[in-house]
Amino acid sequence: MPHTENTVATALAGLRQEMLKAVADRKVTPLGPTRTPVLIGASKSQPKDVLEAAIRLGLEHFGENRVQEAAARWPGLKPAHPGVTLHLIGPLQSNKAKEAVALFDVIQTVDREKIAEAIANASEQQQRKPAVFIQVNTGEEAQKGGITPQMLEGLVRYCREQATLPLVGLMCIPPLAENPAPHFALMYKLAREHGLPELSMGMSGDFPAAIRFGATYIRIGTKLFGPRPA
Ligand SMILES: *Cc1c(COP(=O)(O)O)cnc(C)c1O
Numbered sequence: 001m002p003h004t005e006n007t008v009a010t011a012l013a014g015l016r017q018e019m020l021k022a023v024a025d026r027k028v029t030p031l032g033p034t035r036t037p038v039l040i041g042a043s044k045s046q047p048k049d050v051l052e053a054a055i056r057l058g059l060e061h062f063g064e065n066r067v068q069e070a071a072a073r074w075p076g077l078k079p080a081h082p083g084v085t086l087h088l089i090g091p092l093q094s095n096k097a098k099e100a101v102a103l104f105d106v107i108q109t110v111d112r113e114k115i116a117e118a119i120a121n122a123s124e125q126q127q128r129k130p131a132v133f134i135q136v137n138t139g140e141e142a143q144k145g146g147i148t149p150q151m152l153e154g155l156v157r158y159c160r161e162q163a164t165l166p167l168v169g170l171m172c173i174p175p176l177a178e179n180p181a182p183h184f185a186l187m188y189k190l191a192r193e194h195g196l197p198e199l200s201m202g203m204s205g206d207f208p209a210a211i212r213f214g215a216t217y218i219r220i221g222t223k224l225f226g227p228r229p230a
Contacts, residue, residue, distance in 0.1 A: 003226035005053035011224050012057055015039065019218070022211035028188055030214050032169075032197030037211055040087055042203070042221035045228045048073050054224070055081050063108075063219050065090030067100050074103060089171070089200075089219055091145045094118035101126055108133040108171040108200050111147045113158050120163035132165045133200055136190065138183040139175035146172065149190060156194050169198025169216070180206040184213035 003011065016039075023036055030037075043051050044065040051062065051073070060083050064070035070086065078084055087106040097118035100107060107130050110116050116132075123129045134155055137146030147155050152170075159167045170191050174183035184201055191199050191214075202210025204223035211218065221228065 003050055003053075003224075005056065007226065008050065008053050008224065009057050011226075012054070012059065015220060015224060018208060019211060022208040025208075025212050026214070027212050028214040030216055031188070031191055031199065032216050035216070037202075037215050038217045039224075040089070040200075040217055040219045041224050042089060042219045043225065044069065044090070044221065046221075046225045047229070048077065050225055051077065055084060059224075061085045061087065061217075063087040063089035064104075067092070067096045067103065070103055071099060087200075087217075087219075092119075098122045098125070101128055101130055104130050106131045106133070109135045109145055110159065110165070111135045111137070111145050111155075113155065113162075116155070116159050116163040116165060120165055123165070129166055131168045132159065133169045133171040133198065134159065134167065135171045135173075136187065138172050138186055139178065141175055144173065149186065152190060152194070156196075167196065169196045169200060170194075171200035171217075173203070174201075174206070181209050181213065184210050184215070188214040 038061055040061040040063040041054050041059050042063045085105045088104045089108050092109050094114050101122035110132050135146035137144050140148055159165045172187050174180040198216045199214055200217040202215045202218035204220055207218040
């Protein structure tokens with residue numbers, strides 16, 4: 001059963017508590033402005049009324065995995081809620097770059113030059129520049145998006161110097177079956193090396209660890225909205 005406004009409210013309050021506790025346990029100083037991490041509601045496949053309930057409860061950041069799904073609901077929702085910031089947290093194909101630039105405020109999944117270039121071209125055409133994160137495949141998993149840590153430096157340089165994108169941070173999804181802590185620690189190190197203030201890491205199962213290692217954005221789905229409808 002999807003959550004109702006009441007259950008989302010309870011979940012949100014609980015999450016905020018756990019976030020503060022993890023902030024108090026931080027092992028590192030966040031690289032960006034020191035603040036409580038920003039909570040992004042990962043809203044893939046949740047019904048629109050659950051999103052509206054979350055907005056009424058004060059949630060301001062949402063993450064969508066598919067351009068198509070986001071395009072089906074946010075253009076109807078966003079004008080009424082100008083405070084909402086929309087993040088793309090799923091893989092992006094270059095033929096969807098135009099649509100993504102038009103729709104999203106932040107694109108977190110840049111992982112190759114071709115995508116960076118497509119976003120840069122669309123940004124130029126639309127005079128609209130979403131902030132960008134590079135996704136890092138810290139576990140080097142074949143089925144997962146993201147650039148390998150070894151290749152990151154070249155892509156950072158490309159985004160800054162060639163594509164001139166507003167690159168602000170790094171994003172990762174650690175391997176499911178592993179302890180995420182070493183992955184988060186590596187992300188912190190990489191972000192620091194490249195002078196990137198923001199780190200998007202941590203999901204329902206591992207966000208306290210991500211915060212302890214310097215996450216500035218966490219992306220929460222099931223723990224906030226309930227199980228995803230099949
Ligand atoms: C679905 C998803 C999340 C949220 O996952 P939960 O485990 O449900 O919190 C976070 N990030 C990405 C990229 C996702 O696809």
